[in-house]
Amino acid sequence: MEPFRFHLFVCTQQKPEGIPSCPASGSFAVLDALDREIQARGLNHDVQLTTCGCMGLCDEGPVMVVYPAGVWYRHVQGPDVSEIVGTHLRDDKPVDRLVWNDAPAMKAMSVEHGEKFRAAMAARDKAGMLPDRLDQMIRGYMPSRCILTALELDLFTAVGDGANAEQIGMRIHANARAAGMLLNALVALGLLVKSGVDYRNTPESARFFVQGSKDNHRNGLLHTANIWHRWSKMTDAVRTGTRVAIDRDGTPDWTRNFIAGMQRNAKDRAPLVVKALGTTGVRRILDLGGGSGAYSIAFAKASPDVQCEILDILEVVPLAAEYVSQAGVLAQVSLRTGDMLQDDFGSGYDIIMLNAICHMFSEEQNRDIFRRARQALAPKGRLVVQDFILNPDKTGPQHAALFSLNMLVSTDAGASYSELEYTHWMKAAGFTEVSRISLPGPSDLIVGLVK
Ligand SMILES: C[S@@+](CC[C@H](N)C(=O)[O-])C[C@H]1O[C@@H](n2cnc3c(N)ncnc32)[C@H](O)[C@@H]1O
Numbered sequence: 001m002e003p004f005r006f007h008l009f010v011c012t013q014q015k016p017e018g019i020p021s022c023p024a025s026g027s028f029a030v031l032d033a034l035d036r037e038i039q040a041r042g043l044n045h046d047v048q049l050t051t052c053g054c055m056g057l058c059d060e061g062p063v064m065v066v067y068p069a070g071v072w073y074r075h076v077q078g079p080d081v082s083e084i085v086g087t088h089l090r091d092d093k094p095v096d097r098l099v100w101n102d103a104p105a106m107k108a109m110s111v112e113h114g115e116k117f118r119a120a121m122a123a124r125d126k127a128g129m130l131p132d133r134l135d136q137m138i139r140g141y142m143p144s145r146c147i148l149t150a151l152e153l154d155l156f157t158a159v160g161d162g163a164n165a166e167q168i169g170m171r172i173h174a175n176a177r178a179a180g181m182l183l184n185a186l187v188a189l190g191l192l193v194k195s196g197v198d199y200r201n202t203p204e205s206a207r208f209f210v211q212g213s214k215d216n217h218r219n220g221l222l223h224t225a226n227i228w229h230r231w232s233k234m235t236d237a238v239r240t241g242t243r244v245a246i247d248r249d250g251t252p253d254w255t256r257n258f259i260a261g262m263q264r265n266a267k268d269r270a271p272l273v274v275k276a277l278g279t280t281g282v283r284r285i286l287d288l289g290g291g292s293g294a295y296s297i298a299f300a301k302a303s304p305d306v307q308c309e310i311l312d313i314l315e316v317v318p319l320a321a322e323y324v325s326q327a328g329v330l331a332q333v334s335l336r337t338g339d340m341l342q343d344d345f346g347s348g349y350d351i352i353m354l355n356a357i358c359h360m361f362s363e364e365q366n367r368d369i370f371r372r373a374r375q376a377l378a379p380k381g382r383l384v385v386q387d388f389i390l391n392p393d394k395t396g397p398q399h400a401a402l403f404s405l406n407m408l409v410s411t412d413a414g415a416s417y418s419e420l421e422y423t424h425w426m427k428a429a430g431f432t433e434v435s436r437i438s439l440p441g442p443s444d445l446i447v448g449l450v451k
């Protein structure tokens with residue numbers, strides 16, 4: 001049985017550098033091009049595009065198979081894609097010049113490869129070598145550090161329309177030799193291209209990392225660069241049980257990048273939260289630790305009847321005011337400077353939001369916030385927590401478990417928490433109904449209702 005007219009399998013088996021593989025011959029670029037071409041020709045309902053592991057034909061990569069007929073292609077490159085989609089997937093005529101139909105040779109190659117591979121793995125295992133998976137995880141900081149340094153130096157902007165290492169080095173006030181090493185590594189990581197001695201941005205780098213681009217993420221990502229320094233102190237933090245202060249903590253640059261980082265995540269999630277909660281009957285919202293104000297802005301835009309109040313610390317309120325003003329919703333969103341751990345919340349709110357807040361605080365602090373929020377809500381009001389929610393045994397999802405450590409190195413007593421914990425604390429605070437709303441992406445909502 002074949003539910004699709006065509007089912008494509010493209011090999012994307014990663015192998016250690018230097019060993020022939022389909023990704024090393026460009027299978028990811030082929031996969032992207034196939035996806036775009038299939039969509040562009042409106043064939044996506046008839047064609048299923050799937051990645052697959054090694055088929056033992058690695059020297060002939062990139063390799064792909066088209067079922068149900070079982071047509072094998074080898075040495076496929078980006079420029080071949082349009083022909084494969086247009087001729088084979090639309091008109092059912094395989095592209096003969098790329099088809100590989102020497103079944104006995106293919107089988108012999110695959111069997112030989114399988115045997116060699118198993119022998120090589122057994123030899124590595126016998127020699128006690130570290131598995132690639134562990135090695136890659138351990139050295140995972142290297143690509144990350146290259147990109148963060150490039151962002152800190154605003155290197156992608158300096159690359160401009162193309163320049164050599166010396167020119168780029170001068171523009172970013174860096175040593176030319178070292179700049180060249182970083183530029184070459186970024187080419188190896190696929191974030192720049194090099195022709196002759198000149199470097200250019202890839203379309204992706206130009207879009208996401210260059211100042212002036214509409215989708216530039218650099219400012220928000222500089223927050224990740226700042227956090228790097230905290231993660232470097234994790235060993236001390238694990239020993240002592242809390243964060244270790246670092247030099248750049250709390251500087252104006254830090255705060256601006258932090259709020260830009262929050263905005264980067266929140267602006268796309270905010271409409272999803274508004275949709276999940278709805279605006280029917282909602283008049284007043286308190287946005288505790290509102291940050292860039294993305295959630296209040298989204299509610300204000302969704303309904304002219306909603307009034308939001310953002311409560312945040314002294315350093316952040318002026319930044320939030322900029323975002324609110326730019327969004328043109330000053331009439332519906334007001335700002336209050338304060339400390340949510342101490343200050344009175346007020347009363348009569350229909351919704352109190354805690355977006356990405358609870359992980360900063362200890363269990364006791366969260367319980368206290370929930371209790372005071374319960375008193376500040378109107379009848380039928382809702383307390384909404386948005387956060388990375390841990391499984392009951394706290395070992396996953398991976399993002400939430402890692403984020404818990406982000407809070408260890410960043411806060412006095414914060415952590416990621418489980419649904420069970422949030423539910424328990426809300427019930428103890430007097431919320432009668434507590435439910436979880438799944439959102440696309442890494443965080444979910446826990447909603448406590450006052451009856
Ligand atoms: C992780 S950010 C979340 C921002 C925003 N809710 C969002 O999801 O984009 C935490 C926010 O809480 C604010 N904050 C931290 N401690 C606070 C406190 N004690 N009182 C008020 N705001 C606080 C921070 O300034 C920051 O804006």
Ligand code: FES
Nearest residue numbers: 011022054055058
């Ligand atoms: S890596 Fe693709 S066939 Fe082996």
